[in-house]
Amino acid sequence: MNHAIISCLHANLPAAEAVLNDIDRQGIDTITCLGDLVGYGPQPNEVVELIRNRDIATCQGCWDEDIIDGLNACECSYPSQLAERRGHLAHQWTDDQLTDENKSFLASLPTSLRRDRLLFVHGSPNSQHEYLLPDMDAFAALERVETAGADILFCGHTHQPYIRELRDGSIRVRLQNADHDCDQGEELTLPMRKIVNAGSVGEPRHGSTNATYVIHNDATDEIEIKEVPYDVGRTCQAIVEAGLPKVFAWRLSHGFEFAEQAEDASHVCER
C-alpha cells in the first residue's frame, strides 16, 4: 500500500493545499507529517487547522517545539547571527498569531511515530534539531536508524529530499582487557537500512521552488520523491503583507538558501 510522508509545511497554505491535492488525486489516504507546521510562513493557524481537520498523524518539528517551549535552543539552530535574528523575528510573529487552541495542538504532538519497522521523526531520533544530511558520515547515519530499532527512518528538517540506502556494512574489532591480553578479532556485519528525507512542502531548499514530499510502498519498499508546483507568488505576497522578513519570500521564489547552511550540521543541540 502506498502512503505519503510530508514535512516542513512552514505556514505556507498554498503549498500545503497543493501537496494534499496531489496526494488525494492518487487515492492515497495514509499520510504522515513530520512536523514544522509553522515558522517562516504567513498562515500558521490555517496550516495547523488543515492538518488537524484532516486528522493527519503528525510528529513535532523543531519550530513546533520552540513555539511551545520558547526559544531556548542553543545558537547551533542557526547558521549565522543574521539568520538567528530573522529566525527570532519570525518566531515572535508566529507566537503572536497562533491561537491557544492551535498551540496546545502543537504541544500535544509526539516526537516520533512508529509503524512496524518504519520510524517517523522530524530531525533525528535524538532530537528535533539534529540534521541528517544526505552526505553525513554513513556509520553515524546507520547508527541513528539502528539504535532507534527501525528499518526505514523517515525524517525532514533539512528541507532537501533524499533517499539513502546504507548497505554491505561491517566493522572489525579487536579487544584487549584486564583478563586476557589480546584475543583474536571479531567482525560485526551491519544490517541494510534506509533514511528517507521528505524534503519540505512549504520552504523547499533543494534548488527548485516546487514543494516536495515522498511516497513509500510498504509492500515493495519502493520510494519516490514527488515535486509539486504551487502558487509561490501568493505565499510571497502574504509574507510581505504580514511584515515578515522579505528574505523569506525571496528564498521561496528561489528554492534554496544561499550561504545559510549550518556549518556543523552533525552538532547535536545539548540544551
Place this chain on the structure above:
Amino acid sequence: MIERWALVSGLRGDLETYDLIQRDLKKTRGVTALFVLGDLVGPERNCDALLDRLKNPHRGDLKPDCIYGWWEEQLLAERGFRGERKADALRLSQGEDAVSALLNTVNPSHLTWLASLQFGFIELDCALIHGSSSDVGDNLTSETSPLILLDRLTRLNVNRLFTARSTKQFHLELTGGGINSQVKDLNGKREQQQEVPKRSVIGIGAGLNYTLYDVGSDKTHFLTAGSKTNPKGKGFA
C-alpha cells in the same frame, strides 16, 4: 621521553584508594599526567577528605586533573546547579534514600569547585570523558555495539575515547571494515564508500582498578593499585 598518562575514576570519596594509587604512580616510570575521570564523590562515605586532597595535593603527589562524572552530576543537579533538573536519574534508579545519602557525604563548601569541573578533556587526538559525548551517564563497555562506539568517536572527531562510566577495563580497537551508501535525490544517484577509521575506545576502570596509557606507543596497561604487577617500562618500543 616516555609520555605516560594515569587514568583514574570511581573513587567515590575513598581517600585510601587514592593514596594507594598515588604511591603506585610514584614507583612507576614516566607518568606525566594524572586524569581523574569523575565519580570523585559517591553515597557510601564522607567525601570531604578526598576532595580536599584533590584540590590541595600533598607534596610529591602527581597533580590530578579532574572532570565531573555521573555522581557529581546527580549531586550538582540536586543542589540546583543544573537549572530545573534534579537528581532524577539517581532517584529513579536507587530511590530517595540514595539521594539524601549523597547530599550528606559532601560538604556544601565543595560545590563551587565541583561545579567548575569540565565535562571532558581533549588531549592530542584523545577524548577523556566520564561517559561519552552523548551523555555523562553513557555506559560504554566492550559489549556495546561497535556501531555505537564508532558514533561516539565520530561525534568528537577523535581517534581514542577514554571512558569510565562502566567501571570496566578494556581496550577495544576498530581495526577495519566499511560501508556502502547510495543517495538518490532529484538530481540523480550517487554511490559512496566509507572505511572504518582506526580508532579505539578504552574503559579505564574504577576505584583500585586504573589504567596507564603510553601516548607514544598507544599501549594501555590495566592495573590494580597496591598489587605487585606494575609495568617496569617494558612492553613498549
